[in-house]
Amino acid sequence: METAFLSNLLLVVDTGSMAEAARRVGVTPAAIAQQMSALERELGVALLTRSGRTVMPTEAGYRVIERARGLVADLAELKAHALEGEATGELRIGTITTALLSLLPDVLANFARAFPRAKLLIRAGTSMELYDTLQRGDLDVAICLHPAFALPKAYDWHLLREEPLVVLAPARLAGEDPHELLQREPFIRYDRTLGGGKQADQYLRAARIVPNELFELNSLMAIAMMVDRGLGVSLVPDIVSPMTSALSVVQLALPVRAEPRRFGMVWQRASPRARLIYGLMQCADEVIAASVVNGG
Numbered sequence: 155m156e157t158a159f160l161s162n163l164l165l166v167v168d169t170g171s172m173a174e175a176a177r178r179v180g181v182t183p184a185a186i187a188q189q190m191s192a193l194e195r196e197l198g199v200a201l202l203t204r205s206g207r208t209v210m211p212t213e214a215g216y217r218v219i220e221r222a223r224g225l226v227a228d229l230a231e232l233k234a235h236a237l238e239g240e241a242t243g244e245l246r247i248g249t250i251t252t253a254l255l256s257l258l259p260d261v262l263a264n265f266a267r268a269f270p271r272a273k274l275l276i277r278a279g280t281s282m283e284l285y286d287t288l289q290r291g292d293l294d295v296a297i298c299l300h301p302a303f304a305l306p307k308a309y310d311w312h313l314l315r316e317e318p319l320v321v322l323a324p325a326r327l328a329g330e331d332p333h334e335l336l337q338r339e340p341f342i343r344y345d346r347t348l349g350g351g352k353q354a355d356q357y358l359r360a361a362r363i364v365p366n367e368l369f370e371l372n373s374l375m376a377i378a379m380m381v382d383r384g385l386g387v388s389l390v391p392d393i394v395s396p397m398t399s400a401l402s403v404v405q406l407a408l409p410v411r412a413e414p415r416r417f418g419m420v421w422q423r424a425s426p427r428a429r430l431i432y433g434l435m436q437c438a439d440e441v442i443a444a445s446v447v448n449g450g
Contacts, residue, residue: 157229159189160222163201166190167219168306170208178289230424244273245430248284249297252374253417256395257314257441258297264437272430281349281417288420295421295431297438299349310423312435314442316414317350317391319357320405322381332406333363340386341365345372350415354389357412378403391415394445 165175166186176183194201201215211219249258254276262274279287281298288296297314305311321332323339336358343365344351351372358365368386371377375398377388382401391414392405419438421431 159193161226162186162189163193164222166209167211172209180290227424244275245427246275246294248277248279248287248293250281251278252393253297254278255375256393260441261438264440265434269430269433294425294427295419297419299417308422309420311418311420313416313418314438316416317393318414319354319389319408319412320392321387322378322390323387323404323406324381324384325402325404328404332408335387336363336365340368342377342380342386342388343367343370344377344388344390345370348372350391353413353415
């Protein structure tokens with residue numbers, strides 16, 4: 155019996171859809187359907203039934219799934235046990251760009267000292283791109299925004315930072331009212347397809363502010379540089395980066411509380427690279443703790 159088929163059975167059940175399960179592992183829905191049929195033939199029972207567009211387990215399916223979760227976890231634990239004590243190999247890290255340009259350099263410096271024999275492969279992307287890549291097994295860990303949906307039980311999440319929305323303005327406007335700046339000054343918008351940009355757009359709508367929009371960009375660093383050049387103001391997550399520390403900009407707290415942007419690490423609980431992942435997490439926590447102590 156293919157253990158990969160059992161893993162995909164659990165994914166079908168967790169997502170409620172063969173099409174969604176196929177999308178997450180990077181195969182066609184027909185391939186997932188064939189795998190499910192192969193499992194049913196081998197076990198001699200029907201495992202799944204359709205209810206509209208949703209796939210549901212049969213009574214026998216529920217019994218199989220209950221055991222399958224343990225089998226899949228045991229296999230992953232066996233792989234991890236085979237590598238126990240080995241702080242070597244390649245760790246594939248996916249990261250959002252703002253983390254790569256702010257938190258991650260110091261984290262990686264600490265990690266390289268702690269695990270000198272480990273090789274790192276780093277890929278940048280949006281949070282959803284990274285999550286999908288993690289699901290396909292092409293990443294070991296993603297540093298990204300928390301998904302807008304509940305994570306499957308097979309995944310772990312560790313919060314790294316909470317970043318409240320702030321008005322980013324030229325330093326000469328430090329004493330101004332944040333809402334008045336958003337209404338009056340040219341507005342540099344953070345890309346609304348990204349998590350922080352969506353939150354900013356929701357805040358503006360709730361506050362009934364219609365800004366004089368100048369640009370829309372998907373780079374927080376580029377936005378900070380444009381604000382520094384006096385091109386306008388922006389509404390962005392309050393990032394901490396050495397790339398912005400030399401800029402003549404100020405972060406103004408909003409008068410109305412907004413949900414912060416949360417980013418952290420997500421990985422498969424039974425990853426064979428668990429020791430390296432936990433090492434990376436510890437390095438990240440140390441860097442963040444040091445930044446708090448130093449007023450970052």
